[in-house]
Amino acid sequence: MQWVIxxxxxxxxxxxxxxxxxxxxxxxxxxNQCEQFYYQNKDNLIPGVIDYSKTxxxxxxxxxxxxxxxxxxxxxxxxxxxxxxxxxxYRLGTNT
Numbered sequence: 001m002q003w004v005i006x007x008x009x010x011x012x013x014x015x016x017x018x019x020x021x022x023x024x025x026x027x028x029x030x031x032n033q034c035e036q037f038y039y040q041n042k043d044n045l046i047p048g049v050i051d052y053s054k055t056x057x058x059x060x061x062x063x064x065x066x067x068x069x070x071x072x073x074x075x076x077x078x079x080x081x082x083x084x085x086x087x088x089x090y091r092l093g094t095n096t
Contacts, residue, residue: 002073005034006083009049011061018064019057021049022071022083031087034068038089046090066090 005028009021028034038045046063053061067090069083 003070004073005029005031005068006071007034007038008067008069008083008086009063010065011049011053012064013061014059019061021052022069031068035089038068042090062092064092
């Protein structure tokens with residue numbers, strides 16, 4: 001089984017429901033690489049995720065958590081498994 005590390009974000013709607021967004025187009029080989037990318041780019045990543053929510057959902061959502069997760073690499077045509085091993089790097093109002 002092969003694994004890839006991906007950035008993720010949990011966004012909160014005004015009604016309190018959550019949406020998970022996973023950046024599958026930006027894979028990393030290790031958590032360390034993902035963390036380094038996050039810390040080097042967080043000033044753009046955090047506002048970018050919030051802008052994404054407004055563009056694709058029609059309303060500005062709250063960014064609750066952002067970090068790195070692990071997902072299994074699958075063959076084309078297979079269903080994409082949900083990420084696991086969430087390692088938060090940002091939580092609402094604080095950096096971990």
